[in-house]
Amino acid sequence: HVVTSLAWSPTGRHFAIGSYNVLKLCDRTGWSYCRESPDAGSIFSISWAGDGTQFACGCGGGTVLFVSLVDRTFSWQNTDVTLDENNSITVHDILNETKEELDFRDRVTDMSLAYGSLVVTTSNQCFVYQQSNWNTPHVEDLKDPPTLIVQCPFHFALVDANGVQVISYEGRPLSTIKFSGLRSEYLNHQTLSICRDAVALVDPSQPKQIRVFDVFTGRSMGQPIQHKLDVVRISLNQQGSGADRKIAILDKNKDLYLTKAMHGDKTEKLGAMVDTFMWNDSTDMLIALIDEKLIIYIYPSVVFVDKDLLNKTLQTKTCTDAGKYAQIVAFYGSNCLIRKADGADLAMVTTPYPLVLYQAYEKGQWEQAVRLCRYVKSPELWASLAAMAINSRALDTVEIALAAIEEVDKVQFVAHINKLPDEVLRSAELALFCKRPEEALNVLLQNKRIYRAIKMNIRLHRWNDALELATKHQTHVDTVLAYRQQHLQQMKHVETNEQFKQWAQQLEVDWETVKQKIAVEKDEELRNANGDS
Structure with missing residues (x-):
């Protein structure tokens, strides 16, 4: 019919x-x-x-x-909860083989189970149960019936007609998020995400815009993040805080991006043709279903450190059983649960070694992390360790990890950074290694390392910038001219830049003088470094 x-x-x-x-x-x-x-x-x-x-x-x-709607069921790890037609919830702990009955006076409108907590809402009350104690819930009165519950390990959000309310698992209201134009009825699990210190949502009236709010004050954190296309789904990572907070973004083109919540201009692409994705519950790993393959991004932040290493940090598992329109519904520990298009659940197990690597990384146990990678002999683990160590400025570990994956050029550059006399120069060179030249130059200029800033511009072939910097500070103009002439001779080119022509007429270049000035600069750096130490 x-x-x-x-x-x-x-x-x-x-x-x-x-x-x-x-x-x-x-x-x-x-x-x-x-x-x-x-x-x-x-x-x-x-x-x-x-x-x-x-x-x-x-x-x-x-x-x-x-x-x-009756017999609604929710699961989290070893716990199942089922709402029956008599307005009673049955909690079944499969591991311990125990059952609990929870009765409610009013009709249950919604419930959510995650991170060891069960949140149940009726038309005028919210009940928060802990897995350790099902008998005494925290009860919160509600003004309006909520339409959505979103949980994270630290607190949860209720969406109603007044906006987004953030409530702790002790039942204490933390903040209310609202702004002009917020149409809360259009928010869902795909477009609202919450973590320890932030709430992110896709603006229903402008689907290309993502707004980020502080959990404890409800105030906006910085400017809204603008994406190129309509955003289909967002998700905040649960680990770290503040500047480390990241948002994974899936747009209508099925492209997956990673951006920093506090710096929306730093957006990097992770993959294309992504059907579904999810953050790990206890680490910064990200899992995605791409073209019938399960892709594990061991350390997604590698895109902000060294994008060349991204593909080397991926682990891939063939997942033809999932089929089209499958959704990842859980990713905890090394276990992944995928719901297929027919509603059947498919359990997948990933390698446990990245979890052990994260434990060592979070404690700063670099020797233990290196021992693990040597034992496992996995290029993906080595590449992830290299990116983690770069992010934490553990340069000795970076050298070992990059050597293991035969990144010879990067090893040589890191060895060069290690030999630099002071922290300012190392910070600048590390920023350059991470392909952030503007940040590297700013570090040098803020610390009045004019020669190093000029030399960095020369290395980057930013000849005009190098000359402008030298003339502005009235130093090392002859150094810039000397390196420019050397470059043109090696390339067998003729000078065409009018500025350089004029300066070449005004100033005679003497390589011996240039070398002496550079030696003086380096001696002074060494003295400053020894004085600081």
Whole structure:
């Protein structure tokens, strides 16, 4: 029979389909939860209640059907919770083989289970249960019935008509997030994300814009992040804080990007044709389903450190069983759970070694991390260790890791950085290594290392910038001219730059004088470094 009606739930998680004597409830990805056959003729109209727990159907024979969603089930690791038709929740701990019954006076509108906490909402109250104690929940009164619950390991967010409320697991309100133009009814699990110190959401009125707010004050953190295309999904990482906070962005072109929450201009592409992705619950690993392959980004922040290493930090597992339209629903430890298009769950296990590497990295145990990589002999692990060590400025470890993956040019550059006499020069060269030349030059200029800034511009072949810097500070103009002439001779080119022509006429270049001036600069750097130490 033809489909005569269709309506989405206000939560965006389900939709109902009506046909002749047929009523189906489907997941948003298309698979069917259940099928009923009411003897009521064709169903011409479906209207959902605002909380998404009930809907009414208008039928061709004049019958009106009232339908309630029952037996809703949520799972997290070894715990399952099920809401039955009597408004009672059964909590089943599979590992310990225990069951708990939770009864509610009012109708349960929504619930969420994650990170050892169960959040249950009714029309006017919110109950927060801990896995360690199911008997005494924290209870919070609500002004409006919430339409969405989003959890993180530290607190959770409720979305209602007033905005986004952030509440601790002790039931204490932390902040309320609202701004002009916020249409909270359009927020869902794909477009709202929460972590220890930030809340990020896709602006419903401008889907290319991501807004980031402080969890504890509700204030906006910096300018909104502008993306090139409409954003389909965002997710904040759960590890680290402040400047380390990152947002993974999936746009309508199925491209996956990583950006810093506090610096939206630093956005790097991780992959293309991405169907679904998820952060790990205890580390900064990211997993994505790309073209029937499960791709594990061991250290996604490598794109901000050295993008050349990105492909070397990826682990790939063939996942043809997942099929099209599969969704990653959980990624904890080294376990990944994928929900296929037909609703079946597929469990995948990834290698446990990255978790051990993260434990050593977070404690700064570089020797232990090197021993692990030598034992496992995995190029992906070595590349990830190299990126982690660069980020933490553990240059000895960087040399070992880069040598293991035969990145000879990078090893030589890091060895050169290690030989520099002081921290300012090392910071500048490390920024240059990470392909951030402007930052490197700023470090040198802020610390009045004019010669080094001029020399860096020369190395980058920014001849005009080098000459401008030398003339501005009235030093090392002859050094710039000498290196320029040497470069032109090696390339067998003729000088065409008018500025350099003029200076060449005014100033005679003597290599011996230039070398003496450079030696004086280096001696002074050495004295300063010894004085600092």
